[in-house]
Amino acid sequence: MPNQDRSGLSRRAWLAAAAGTAATGLAMTRLDALKATGPQEEAVQPQDPTRVPGRFVSEVGRRAPGEQPRRLLRTLALSSSSRTPLQELQGTITPSDLHFERHHAGVPEIAQEEHELLVHGMVERPTVFRMADLRRYPQVSRICFIECSGNGGGAYSRGRMPVSITPQQLDGLLSTSEWTGVMLSTILREVGVRPGASWILAEGRDAAVMARSVPLDKAMGDAMLAYGQNGEAIRPEQGYPVRLLLPGWEGNAMVKWLRRIEVTDRPTMTRDETSRYTDPLKDGTARQFSFVMDAKSIITFPSYPYVLPERGWWEIEGLAWTGRGRITRVEVSVDGGRTWADAVLQPPVLSKSTVRFRHLWNWHGRETIILSRATDETGYVQPTVHQLWDARGERTAYHHNHQRAWKVAADGVVTFGLGDLV
């Protein structure tokens, strides 16, 4: 993104600021700001690396000592989650060992040679598939996001808006991977779906035995049985040896450790679909089977706990995604939502995957609130929290895709800013 595309950008001033940082070493930089509240840095390497033979080749690589991103754990008895450190990441791919977790009875240990997937119900030929069988069918790959339907719940309560919350804590139940597997439609065509079928039930093999009903349209659409993640076998935390993948839909419907698919003519109304995963609305009714993840975006820098050391040019960046296809636009406001400008989207913009957006901002050094707002290919615009409250009431527990805001104080300290706007 060449600088000359930005009207008014003073390159010399910008470089001078950067050089000033380099020269004085006094100003806290973006990286310093992060580390101030993060793990302590290792002592500076005293040896000249050009005079010391380096580390030998290795069978499995490892991160630099000073780079140790971590998931954030949250538990309630056995029902637990771990969140991706969004504010520490760049690009779109989530490192596989940092992909978020969400399960109700821990991660089962399953050996792929003995795992079986039963496909039965309203089918011509009920069949048990082993992993070797699934892998023999035509393979497909797709980069897409998975998001938990409960993501973002920490910033929905009018009276309890957080201030010191990281993107990880707020929205860390979101990750992106390149998934490989077989189209579920291929398998369903093999077993032969009987006329009149309209749903499937997907069931997992963990101690929670998660079971979810999924409309047959989706199952015959872009649904996948995924056994590969970022080039290798799917991770146990993400469902090894095989999970259901429903691009753009709620994470919980993408049953992990998949052991059974039953083709039915109605939703099964399992425990997981009635006691959980239904959205209570204002009028007392509940929104059920709200499968699609609505368009959403979040600025990951600057965010809490970063500190901007000085005014001047900073690149705002974040992630945007939608379960309805492609993000077509992300707008950024640097004045609390009064005015908006288009951010740059990093190509390729893929359907039902995260896109990285970036926006050059000349910070005047005074307190302000910055926001982002995504639009997807259906024309859907990421709503404000007020709009969501109006539409769904203030008690809904899922699909909190409203606009997020960060307050940048005059001293450069960044905190979550939605509380100031409601």
Next chain:
Amino acid sequence: MPNQDRSGLSRRAWLAAAAGTAATGLAMTRLDALKATGPQEEAVQPQDPTRVPGRFVSEVGRRAPGEQPRRLLRTLALSSSSRTPLQELQGTITPSDLHFERHHAGVPEIAQEEHELLVHGMVERPTVFRMADLRRYPQVSRICFIECSGNGGGAYSRGRMPVSITPQQLDGLLSTSEWTGVMLSTILREVGVRPGASWILAEGRDAAVMARSVPLDKAMGDAMLAYGQNGEAIRPEQGYPVRLLLPGWEGNAMVKWLRRIEVTDRPTMTRDETSRYTDPLKDGTARQFSFVMDAKSIITFPSYPYVLPERGWWEIEGLAWTGRGRITRVEVSVDGGRTWADAVLQPPVLSKSTVRFRHLWNWHGRETIILSRATDETGYVQPTVHQLWDARGERTAYHHNHQRAWKVAADGVVTFGLGDLV
């Protein structure tokens, strides 16, 4: 890829074969075949995972016990490499800890806070950049491959064609990642390149102090300073904290642990460019500065050491890539090169990145040789080894992008098959 697109495909027969495998447990499957020569499987999990609480959430995930892909090490004193296990991977992304290594004096340990990049020479404003400075400039991300120019050398000698060689051993100096960083052109515009400049010298900070000359056109084109790999900080083995990235060009020119860029008006003719990385030709001259990686493809399944347990439908798959932009076509031959058919390319097909190709094949159960042949957007077609011998002689040490071949024997044993075709 719905089965009905394949004329003559008997779905019932195919499924019956798969079901037969499941029922008898006697036939070796693709996975079994791989494991037969790989690490021993853990004992089958005896406990029913639905009756035992699973593993707790974790800060950093880990692979399933039965999935332990490894790089393959090769050393010559300190000059060493480690190769990506291509035959075990799927999709296109290379897990970061399995990205190939190639260096001449080990992996240096560098703390990013004290690392500096000097940009000087024919510039208006010589500048020292720290990592915090580089990160402040507009960021970009790009998925692309890196390939060592010496990759594939093991299958070029007429009299010494290998037989029992894996894709990892043959072509494992190839990996693909999502890279994040700043355009080198942004940095060069900041320092102001002086008229008359036409090259840059890039120098690394490891004990080998690798130095390479790169034409200014490339430096001002799509060259990047990359500090991010698959969503997080670039790995030490790949150049932490920052490397030069030249999409589509020879890996060695993409200097790792980058510490200096000198803008010049001629190539510097460093030790690394004269004693190494020049291609001797038939007529005694040498090809120098052969930067671009030519279009290439390799079938990764079936390959050595896989064993096909039975005749019938198998999906041939592999990787194709080119330094000249996009792959437009991959053809597969299942009869030793007599006839060819188009394989399916997995979208999105990205410029200067790897693309996964797949081709459904009904194996008749008799011995045969399978090959793949890539074509890129310039019209360049991956040559046969005969064509390369004619063009460059048989002693050239780099850019071995000729067509690869695998022999499938009647008993399903797969070996490298080029020796049979030359």
